Amino acid sequence: MATPNKARQHLTQTLADTAARYQRESVIPHCPSCAAPCCKLDKLVLELDWAQTKGLWKLEESRKEFDKRLASGRGPIEIRPANGLYYAHSRPCPAFDPACGCTVYTTPLKPVGCSDFPVYENEGEVMADLRCEAVDIEALKARLQEALGPEARLRERADRDFPFLVTLSARLPGK
């Protein structure tokens, strides 16, 4: 019989694998025909480190010079610095090509948030962002149920402040 830790690890892995498969099979194929691509950043905020900011915006100057430019209001208006990172919002991501989607998807320039959005596993739960039109929460729940087995209890809860953010957690019988 599996120890509680092993059972928890197995549950987390199953959730992570199922979330990744849902992204691969149900979300990404829809992206080329999406009516409201997330890469336009009209709803989402992109979190970037310096290397990603420099690479995506094709910056030639040093970080110090760039920070000065931002502080003086001469930098890209869609970028805000905070806590040693950069946040882009309100203008399309420079790596977004309306004809073929993300031009850096398989490179280190792609921010982590782009892999996670809209469905991912986090600390033993599955997070789903309903702002993505490809997310069908009932279909995702059915996938999770299938992967975990009929006895697993799935629980769905929407974030109080941002109800489009939904968390799915699972309990196995006797756990």
Ligand code: SF4
């Ligand atoms: S919102 Fe969803 S379907 Fe649309 S481009 Fe983004 S991930 Fe793809």
Ligand code: SF4
């Ligand atoms: S890096 Fe790629 S996936 Fe991320 S917002 Fe830009 S175009 Fe979209």
